[in-house]
Amino acid sequence: xxxxLLVYITCGSLGQAQKIGRDLLKKRLAACINIFPHMxxxxxxxxxxxxxxxxxxxxxxxxxxxxxxxxxEKEVHQIHSSDIPCVMAIPVKYVxxxxxxxxxxxxxxxxxxxx
Numbered sequence: 001x002x003x004x005l006l007v008y009i010t011c012g013s014l015g016q017a018q019k020i021g022r023d024l025l026k027k028r029l030a031a032c033i034n035i036f037p038h039m040x041x042x043x044x045x046x047x048x049x050x051x052x053x054x055x056x057x058x059x060x061x062x063x064x065x066x067x068x069x070x071x072x073e074k075e076v077h078q079i080h081s082s083d084i085p086c087v088m089a090i091p092v093k094y095v096x097x098x099x100x101x102x103x104x105x106x107x108x109x110x111x112x113x114x115x
Contacts, residue, residue, distance in 0.1 A: 002065040002066045002067045002104070003065065003066040003091055003092070004063070004064075004065060004066075004091075004092040004095050004100055004103065005063075005064050005065065005066055005069060005089040005090065005091055005092065006061050006062075006063060006089070006090045006092060007030070007061065007062040007063075007064060007069065007072060007073075007087065007088070007089050007090075008059065008060075008061055008086070008087075008088050008089075008090060009059070009060040009061070009062065009076055009080075009085065009086060009087050010039070010041065010057045010058070010059055010060070010085070010086040011057060011058045011059075011060055011080070012055075012057065012058070012081055012082065013058060014035070014037050014058050016058070016080070016081060017035045017037075017058040017059075017060045018035065019079065020060060020076060020079060020080065021033035021035060021060055021062070023075065023079060024062055024064075024072060024075060024076075027071075027075065028068075028106070028107050028108070028109055029062070029064060029068050029071055029072040029075055029107075030062035030063055030064045030068070030072060030107075031063055031064065031102070031103040031104075031106035031107050032062075032063040032103065032106075033060060033061070033062055033063075034060070034061040034063075035058060035059070035060050035061075036058065036059040036060075036061075037058050038056065038058075039056065039057050039058065039059050040054065040055075040056060040057075041054065041055050041056070041057045042054050063103060064103075064107065065103070065104060065107060066089075066091075068107060069089050072087075073087050
């Protein structure tokens with residue numbers, strides 16, 4: 001059984017998060033997307049400058065399985081506006097069996113369903 005992952009992705013806008021989320025769903029790289037539209041981020045930027053920058057970002061959480069992660073990450077890198085997008089997977093230790101079964105089934109390609 002493949003492990004469930006929560007993939008944490010930050011986006012520059014709600015529109016970008018929605019675009020990425022829909023793309024991941026259509027390509028069956030994620031079975032569910034959660035978007036949190038308001039987050040304050042603080043980070044070092046530009047790289048190696050020692051300067052602290054702040055911005056408002058949108059958090060996207062994609063629910064997927066381990067075998068889909070590499071393709072999901074590649075897809076995000078192709079469409080994200082940032083040169084260094086935050087894409088990180090958090091493994092899920094426990095999950096309700098019915099939920100995991102639903103999620104796993106949705107990640108399969110179903111030839112008779114529209115994408």
